[in-house]
Amino acid sequence: MDSRKSTAFFLFFFFRGFFADSVPFAASSPPSSAAVKAGYWPAFGSTVSPPSDAALSLLTHVYYAFVQVDSATARVALTANDSLALPLFAAAAHDHVAPVKAILSVGGASAVASANFARIAANGSARSDFAASAVAVAREYGLDGIDIDWEYPQSPQEMSDYVALFSELRRAAAAPGRCLLLTAAVHYSATVSGTTAAYPVSYPAAEMAAELDWVNVMAYDLHGAWDATATGAHAGLFDAKSDLSASYGLATWLAAGMPAEKVVMGVPLYGRTYNLTDGDEHGIGAPSRGVGQGDAGVLTLSEVVEFNWKNRATVVHDEARVATYSFAGETWISYDDSWSATRKVEYARGLGLGGYFLWAIGYDEDWIIARAGT
Numbered sequence: 001m002d003s004r005k006s007t008a009f010f011l012f013f014f015f016r017g018f019f020a021d022s023v024p025f026a027a028s029s030p031p032s033s034a035a036v037k038a039g040y041w042p043a044f045g046s047t048v049s050p051p052s053d054a055a056l057s058l059l060t061h062v063y064y065a066f067v068q069v070d071s072a073t074a075r076v077a078l079t080a081n082d083s084l085a086l087p088l089f090a091a092a093a094h095d096h097v098a099p100v101k102a103i104l105s106v107g108g109a110s111a112v113a114s115a116n117f118a119r120i121a122a123n124g125s126a127r128s129d130f131a132a133s134a135v136a137v138a139r140e141y142g143l144d145g146i147d148i149d150w151e152y153p154q155s156p157q158e159m160s161d162y163v164a165l166f167s168e169l170r171r172a173a174a175a176p177g178r179c180l181l182l183t184a185a186v187h188y189s190a191t192v193s194g195t196t197a198a199y200p201v202s203y204p205a206a207e208m209a210a211e212l213d214w215v216n217v218m219a220y221d222l223h224g225a226w227d228a229t230a231t232g233a234h235a236g237l238f239d240a241k242s243d244l245s246a247s248y249g250l251a252t253w254l255a256a257g258m259p260a261e262k263v264v265m266g267v268p269l270y271g272r273t274y275n276l277t278d279g280d281e282h283g284i285g286a287p288s289r290g291v292g293q294g295d296a297g298v299l300t301l302s303e304v305v306e307f308n309w310k311n312r313a314t315v316v317h318d319e320a321r322v323a324t325y326s327f328a329g330e331t332w333i334s335y336d337d338s339w340s341a342t343r344k345v346e347y348a349r350g351l352g353l354g355g356y357f358l359w360a361i362g363y364d365e366d367w368i369i370a371r372a373g374t
Helices: 003-018 080-094 111-121 124-140 156-173 205-211 246-255 301-310 338-350 368-372
Strands: 036-042 061-070 075-077 101-108 145-150 181-186 214-217 263-268 270-276 288-291 298-300 314-318 323-328 331-335 355-359
Touching: 061 080, 061 111, 061 145, 075 124, 080 101, 101 111, 101 124, 101 181, 111 124, 111 145, 111 156, 124 145, 124 156, 145 156, 156 181, 156 205, 214 246, 246 263, 246 338, 263 338, 270 301, 298 301, 301 323, 301 331, 323 338, 338 355, 338 368
Parallel strands: 036 061, 036 355, 061 101, 101 145, 145 181, 181 214, 214 263, 263 355
Antiparallel strands: 061 075, 270 288, 270 298, 270 331, 314 323, 323 331
């Protein structure tokens, strides 16, 4: 069997099992049509595997993450596997007993993707070529929308170009043919801070709102390998001592002019690990000797659950921060479980937000986080 046929064979059974309609609780608790309940499916990486139960019964939107851009042509460039996977991805979403929207996500966290977006957005002709190609791919594969994950525009000029890119996409997506959704994955805060001379720089939220159906606020990775001298709640809802919290970030988006119904809160399906300096000092903020287990100190939620079980880890629910962590020996892990995810979703509903999204489908354990949001 040649490699393309082998890949197609795998993908057929992957998607059939991945999006199977077999979750026993789904029929009694379908997603509300009034809220976004989305998940990104990463079409890469060794940690991605077909889960044993259905996902789509618990979701309203699913993202294919990611496709990239050819920097020479400014057009969306599909790999051979993308071309095989995308029709199966769309069919699985649309043929489900409760069809969900299938969205193409472009970009990702890489420096290459960010640089490509910066070059394309700065040039009117390139913006037009990119928008036309993204819309053409979405329509060719029967997808329902386009998502831009640019992490992150780094100057006021890039922020202006960012809006111009969305304006071009909106024009292309509204052209004759099926109208497409347009969304963006954005920083946890409406202001991006960093070390370059251009920082801090604020998103033009009100202008973005005019072009986008909603923004996916990445309310996680607030702590990690870059500040691993002390443990941190990487997706804590509150933090009385700093601005590094999901609630702070969401509030900045609302204050900047993004309508609440266009703000969708991110919930992570992975944990960040630390090596404790002293196993007897294990609270949030405890001294650590850098990151712990996992690639760059990251474990999927299913791996966290397995670690906790195998090592009889202590699981702590920090009420003040609405943050979950576990520890065993010198290993310490910050993550979300059903306890913290449920409270986050309740908080988002209280603010009148548009919903929530998960990064990333395939990292969950028996869909405990997706179920927490129903």
